Each structure stands twice: as structure tokens, then as C-alpha cells.
Amino acid sequence: xxxxFSKLGSPRWxxxxxxxxxxxxxxxxVVFMAVGLTWALLFVPADYQQGETIRIMYVHVPVASISxxxxxxxxxxxxxxxxxxxxxxxxxxxxxxxxxxxxxxxALLSGAxxxxxxxxxxxxxxxxxxxxxxxxFLFIGVIALRSAIESQDAxxxxxxxxxxxxxxxxxxxxxxxEWWNTLHQPASRISMDPMAxxxxxxxxxxxxxxxxxYLFFIITLLLRTRNEILVRERRSKWVQDLVRKG
Amino acid sequence: xxxxxxxxxxDTQTLTSLGKxxxxxxxxxxxxAFKRRNDILNPVMFFLIVVSLFPLGVSPDPQQLSVIAAxxxxxxxxxxxxxSLDNLFRADYEDGSLEQxxxxxxxLYFMVLAKNIxxxxxxxxxxxxxxxxxxxxxxxxxxxYGTLFISLLIGTPVLSLFGSIGVALTVGLGSRGLILAVxxxxxxxxxxxxxxxxxxxxxxxxxxxxxxxxxGAMLALALTIAPLASAAxxxxxxx
Numbered sequence: 410x411x412x413x414f415s416k417l418g419s420p421r422w423x424x425x426x427x428x429x430x431x432x433x434x435x436x437x438x439v440v441f442m443a444v445g446l447t448w449a450l451l452f453v454p455a456d457y458q459q460g461e462t463i464r465i466m467y468v469h470v471p472v473a474s475i476s477x478x479x480x481x482x483x484x485x486x487x488x489x490x491x492x493x494x495x496x497x498x499x500x501x502x503x504x505x506x507x508x509x510x511x512x513x514x515x516a517l518l519s520g521a522x523x524x525x526x527x528x529x530x531x532x533x534x535x536x537x538x539x540x541x542x543x544x545x546f547l548f549i550g551v552i553a554l555r556s557a558i559e560s561q562d563a564x565x566x567x568x569x570x571x572x573x574x575x576x577x578x579x580x581x582x583x584x585x586x587e588w589w590n591t592l593h594q595p596a597s598r599i600s601m602d603p604m605a606x607x608x609x610x611x612x613x614x615x616x617x618x619x620x621x622x623y624l625f626f627i628i629t630l631l632l633r634t635r636n637e638i639l640v641r642e643r644r645s646k647w648v649q650d651l652v653r654k655g
Numbered sequence: 656x657x658x659x660x661x662x663x664x665x666d667t668q669t670l671t672s673l674g675k676x677x678x679x680x681x682x683x684x685x686x687x688a689f690k691r692r693n694d695i696l697n698p699v700m701f702f703l704i705v706v707s708l709f710p711l712g713v714s715p716d717p718q719q720l721s722v723i724a725a726x727x728x729x730x731x732x733x734x735x736x737x738x739s740l741d742n743l744f745r746a747d748y749e750d751g752s753l754e755q756x757x758x759x760x761x762x763l764y765f766m767v768l769a770k771n772i773x774x775x776x777x778x779x780x781x782x783x784x785x786x787x788x789x790x791x792x793x794x795x796x797x798x799x800y801g802t803l804f805i806s807l808l809i810g811t812p813v814l815s816l817f818g819s820i821g822v823a824l825t826v827g828l829g830s831r832g833l834i835l836a837v838x839x840x841x842x843x844x845x846x847x848x849x850x851x852x853x854x855x856x857x858x859x860x861x862x863x864x865x866x867x868x869x870x871g872a873m874l875a876l877a878l879t880i881a882p883l884a885s886a887a888x889x890x891x892x893x894x
Contacts, residue, residue, distance in 0.1 A: 491887075546841040553837050557828050566891045567824045571838060574820055574884050578842050581873070585845040589852060 420497055420638040421647050427631045434628050441621030448614040465523040467615055471622035473516035473541070479509030480544065483551070484576030487569030497634075499565040500641065502572060503555060504633035508626065510548035516541055536587040543582050547575045561641075676761045677769050684773035687746075698739040698778040699785055705731040706789045717794040724793035725803065725854035729847055731789075732782050732807055733814060737836055739778035740818040743770060744826045744889065753826075754893055763886035771812075771819050771882065779811035795858070802857040809870040810850040816881035817842045823888035846873060 449467035456463035483505050489498035520538060521531045532538065551571055558564035642648045688694050709727045710720060747753040756766050786807050787800050795803065821839035828834070853866035 543841050543844050546837075550838040550841060553834050554824060557825070557834050563827075563891050563894065567888060570820070570884055570888050570891070571824060574842065574880070577880065578845070581845045581876075582841075585848045585869075589848050 420500070420642055421645075423497055424635055424638050427635060431628065431631060434624055434631070438621055438624035438628060441617055441624060445614055445617035445621045449618060453611060453614055459527055462523060462526045465519060467618045468622075469516065469519040469523055470615060471619040472512050472519060474619060475622055475626050476509055476512035476516050476541070476544070479505050479512060480547065480572070480576050480579050483509065483572040487572040490565050490569045491573075496641070497638075499569070500634050500637040501630070502565070502568060504630055504637055506548055506551045506555065506568075508629055508633070510545060510552065512626070513541055513545040513548060517545065536583075536589065539589075540579075540583045540586045543586070544579060547579070551575070673761055673765060676759065677765050680756070680766050680769040681773050684770055685776065688742075688773065688777040694739075694742055695777050695781065698735045699781045701738055702731050702735040702782045702785065703789070705734060706793065710793070721794040721796060721858075724790060724795040725799065725858070726851045727793060728786055728789055728795075728803065729807070729810075729851040729854070732786070732811060733840075733843060733847055735782050736779055736811060736814040736818060737839060739774070740815070740822045740835065740839075742778075743774050743819055743822045745822075748826045748893070753889065757890060757893055763889070764882045767819065767823075767882040767885045767889070768878075771815055771885075774819070775812050775815045779815055783807045783811055795854070798860075799854050799858045802863055803854045805867065806850040806853045806870060809867065809874055810846045813846045813870070813873050813877045814843055816877040817846075819885045820881055820888060823885040823892060825892075826889070827892040846870070849873070 445467065449464055453464065453467075455461050483502050486498045486502035486505065489495050490502060517538065520541075524533065525531050551568055554571055555564050555568050558567055639648055639651075706727060709723065713719060713723065744753055747756065757763065759766070783804065786803055790800055790803055818835075818839050821835050821842075824838065825835050849866055849869050853863045853870070856866065857863045
């Protein structure tokens with residue numbers, strides 16, 4: 410187990426391993442996305458209240474739920490950077506910040522497109538929208554701090570601290586904002602009963618879409634991290650061999 | 656008590672000197688602040704000016720102003736605390752005394768806490784004391800004065816503590832200006848929400864005990880975590 414853990418610290422090992430994973434991940438993503446999107450866009454019945462706009466949910470919910478996972482991931486990677494000085498963890502932490510910002514931004518955008526027909530407004534100061542916006546600001550802060558510090562090592566540690574402090578703060582922000590103002594519908598409980606408000610024909614395609622978007626997230630994260638590995642290890646022999654090979 | 660191993664002697668020495676080191680850091684920072692009076696006056700003046708911009712920009716109408724008064728005062732206090740933060744470690748970083756502080760045997764947590772307390776006494780407390788005057792100028796309902804004062808009294812130390820993390824992270828950077836605000840402002844939103852809501856709620860005649868309890872909890876959390884995070888950040892920035 411510890412051998413595995415120490416190997417994880419080696420960027421080269423990770424680069425080679427993730428290279429083997431990527432084709433499988435691509436294939437799985439294409440399958441999940443194709444099934445999920447076709448099902449969601451063509452076969453899910455229109456909602457009795459919201460009509461066809463319910464289909465926006467199949468993009469909005471996966472994107473939003475993954476953006477929520479990014480900050481904890483960054484904080485965990487930051488902790489590993491601080492405690493074990495693992496280079497790879499910092500590369501992941503660096504790469505997840507812009508992806509998290511993008512997913513938060515996409516969640517806000519898809520939410521606005523969904524909100525316009527249903528609530529009649531593109532934006533409202535509702536709890537979830539506001540906390541998503543603040544989370545977006547937190548990601549921007551981490552990215553700004555990273556780009557402001559020149560020393561790579563200092564930037565890694567500083568961003569790790571900010572990520573941990575931010576991750577402690579995210580639930581506080583979430584609850585304080587929720588208590589402040591709530592309009593957003595709560596998450597619907599899933600049910601196996603076909604007559605329930607949220608029957609399997611609604612939530613199964615949603616689960617497939619969540620899996621598909623998660624795979625997309627993992628692939629983007631892997632690609633970014635692999636790129637980062639190549640940039641940081643550009644002076645090492647194995648990267649130069651790799652480049653020479655073409 | 657016959658055992659006089661060197662370890663226990665060293666322990667008692669550090670223990671006795673911890674309180675002393677805390678007090679001397681605190682009094683040193685206060686002394687420096689009082690020697691440079693502008694450092695005390697600037698945040699208060701900034702607070703006063705920003706608050707007086709709102710009647711000019713929005714409307715002098717008492718009804719409109721009394722609605723936004725709580726929020727305006729809270730946001731202005733937040734900005735004033737943000738702008739004064741730069742003094743927190745900057746001068747010490749430039750003249751090298753921060754490095755001495757990091758090298759000292761005392762736990763950095765208490766040293767950072769002492770600096771935070773002195774910073775709040777110099778820049779946060781005057782803003783709190785001035786707030787009833789500004790509340791009067793913005794036609795805040797008079798029954799909300801006490802709530803505004805107490806919420807600022809509990810809330811502004813939290814702003815200082817969270818802010819000190821941001822300052823500690825950016826103290827070594829050449830161009831800091833806006834990056835500090837970008838990092839710190841999102842972190843302070845819960846304080847702003849609860850503090851401003853307390854004042855708004857009491858204007859509607861609602862009870863505000865919960866708000867104070869939440870603010871107090873935030874202060875307790877900030878007191879526990881923020882000096883630790885700032886200390887770790889200072890170690891990174893000074894290296």
C-alpha cells in the first residue's frame with residue numbers, strides 16, 4: 410500500500426499510468442454522454458409544470474454537483490502538499506482550480522438559462538445562486554494568488570493554505586446564505602415508485618449524465634495535470650526522450 | 656520537586672516568557688500605531704467618507720436611506736478593515752522584525768494573535784465607536800443602534816482575523832493592492848450577511864439573539880483557526 414502511495418509521488422509514474430487510463434475514460438465518457446443526452450433530450454417526458462425546460466436540469470445538476478466537489482478536492486490536494494510535500498498533489502491542486510471556476514460559471518450560466526423561463530428572471534439573489542457565485546469568487550482568488558507568487562514552491566504552499574481555509578468556509582457560506590434567503594427548490598428525493606414525484610424515468614438518466622460529466626471532469630483534470638507534469642519536468646531525461654520520440 | 660532536568664527548566668522559562676512576549680508584541684504594535692497617528696485616522700476617515708458617499712449617490716431621502724443604512728455601514732466597515740490590513744505585517748516584513756518574530760521560540764499563534772488584537776484596537780474599534788453617529792446620519796431606526804454596535808463589535812474582529820490570513824499570504828508580493836481584496840472579501844461574506852441581517856431584523860422588531868450567537872461562533876472559529884493559518888502563511892511568505 411505504501412509503495413503505491415510513494416509511487417503516486419512520482420510524476421513520471423502517474424504520467425504513464427494516466428496515459429493508459431485515458432482511452433478507457435474517453436470510451437466510457439462517450440457511452441455515458443451519448444446514452445444520457447439522448448435519453449434526457451428525447452425520451453424523458455416533459456414536466457407537468459416546467460414543460461420542456463426540465464431538460465436543462467440534465468446539464469445543470471451534473472455541472473453544479475461537480476463544481477461543489479472541486480473545492481474539497483483542492484483542499485485535500487493542498488493538505489497532501491503541505492504534509493507530504495508531494496509534487497503531484499500540488500499539480501492536481503493547480504489544475505483543479507480553473508476547472509472548478511469553469512464548472513461554477515457553467516452552473517451559474519445553465520441556471521440562468523433555466524431560471525429565465527421558470528422564475529422569469531436570469532438572476533436572483535437566492536441562496537444557492539449566491540453561494541455558487543461566492544464559490545466562483547473563491548476559485549478566482551486561488552487562481553489569482555497562484556499567478557501572483559513567482560516561486561513555484563511558495564505558490565504551492567500558499568494556495569494550499571488558502572484552499573484549506575476556503576474549504577472550511579464553504580459550508581459556513583452555504584448555511585449563512587441559505588438562512589439569509591431561499592427561493593431555489595430543494596433537491597428532490599429519488600424514489601423507485603413510478604408514481605412518485607421523482608420516478609426512475611426522471612432520475613436514472615440524470616445519474617447517467619452525472620456519471621458522464623464526472624468522467625469529462627476527470628479527463629480534463631488528467632489532461633491538464635499531464636500537461637503540468639510535462640512543463641514542470643521539462644528538464645528531466647524522460648520528458649526529453651518523450652519529446653524526441655515525438 | 657528534586658528533579659531539575661534541563662527540559663523542565665527550559666519549559667518553565669518558555670512558559671513564563673510567553674505572556675511577556677505576547678504583551679510586549681501587543682504594546683510594541685500599539686506604540687508604533689500611536690506614533691503614526693495617520694494609521695489610526697485613515698480607516699476611520701475612509702469609513703466616514705464611504706458612508707457619506709451613499710446619500711450623494713442614492714438619494715438624501717430619509718426613507719430610502721433608513722432601508723439601506725445597515726448594509727451600507729456594514730459594507731463600509733468591511734472595506735475599511737480591508738484597506739487597513741496592509742499595515743498588519745507590511746512594515747515588519749520590510750524592516751526584518753517579522754523574521755525575528757518567526758525565529759523567536761514563542762508559539763507563533765500567540766504572536767500573530769497579539770498583532771491581530773493591536774490591529775483591531777487601532778483600526779476596527781474606532782470604526783465600531785463611530786458607527787452610531789453614521790447610523791444617525793443615515794436615519795437608521797433608533798432601536799437598531801444597539802444591535803448595530805454589538806454586531807460590529809463582534810464582527811469586525813472576525814474581519815481582521817480572516818484578513819490577516821490574506822495579508823500573511825501576500826505580504827511578500829511586490830504588487831498586492833487588489834489581490835488581497837480578491838482573496839479575502841469572499842471569505843468574509845458570512846460575517847457581512849449575519850451582521851447586516853441582525854440590524855435589519857431588529858428594525859422589523861424581530862429577535863436577534865441567534866444572530867449574535869452565530870457571530871460569536873464565527874469569532875470563536877476565527878480565533879482558533881485564523882492565527883494558525885496566518886502563522887503558516889507567514890512562514891511561507893518570509894522564506
